[in-house]
Amino acid sequence: MVLKGLLKINSEDILEELKAYNLNPIACREIQRDISAEYPAYKITFAPRTTPQQIRKIGYIYKSRIYWEKYDSKKPFIQCYRCQAHGHTSANCNKNPNCVKCAGNHPTKECSKTRDTPAKCYNCKGDHPANYSQCPALLAYLNERKAHTHAQPPTALHHNIPNQSTVQYLPVPEPPRRNPASQTLPIPSPLLKTYAQIAAQKTQQPQPTDNPTFQDDLAGINGLFSSIKQIKSLCNLEIMLTACRQLVSKLQHCKTNSERLMTFLEVTSNLDD
Secondary structure, three states: OEEEOOOOOOHHHHHHHHHOOOOOEEEEEEEOOOOOOOOOEEEEEEOOOOOHHHHHOOOEEOOEEOEEEOOOOOOOOOEOOOOOOEOOOHHHOOOOOOOOOOOOOOOHHHOOOOOOOOOOOOOOOOOOOOOOOOOHHHHHHHHHHHHHHOOOOOOHHHOOOOOOOOOOOOOOOOOOOOOOOOOOOOOOOOOOOOHHHHHHHHHHOOOHHHOHHHHHHHHHHHHHHHHHHHHHHHOOHHHHHHHHHHHHHHHOOOOOHHHHHHHHHHHHHHHHO
């Protein structure tokens, strides 16, 4: 059987994929049938007693739609029985039908030509059927395919490849080698101290009580407390604090300086009561 519809794939991979469908393929090789075909064709040999119906049930491989054709070893070319063109079969043809007998635009089975009427080729317009083995259009197709098969590969694909004889390669410098014997350990910086040195330095620092600035601040705080005690002995701080709160509350509602002055005198006159 001939497999069509796949891209260029390794034959071993195709065999492994077909085995997953409970078939027993024996061999697979790529065959060149049509130079204008977009995809290659593969001839696959199956084990005996494998029917074409079992093979045609497989319609997809590698997520691609595939087609099966019966391999004809006697015929060195493939011709479509629908449009009479060479290089593909009727199973993959979507063109308009053409008659193999009279070159009319209808299927061959609907042709009304009699045996007394001469045949006409659709491909070369000669007086023979379209499947004639010596058709000039067929011979031209085979010659073109043969010339394409033996043609040399194009050199345009290699015009960007530089000539290896003209390419100059710069030498790669070797990394500097070091003698282990000459390597010395880094000298510790005096700014880097160990934990023992830091702990010893802390123990040697004077205590905060010996600091004259701290003693001055402490003396100032003691003097402030003594001043507060003297104020308490001279006046009632609770009454004065209450009067200050009243004064602040009333001053917030005053709009002019005269109103603020009257409010201040009113609050301070109540201190003597």
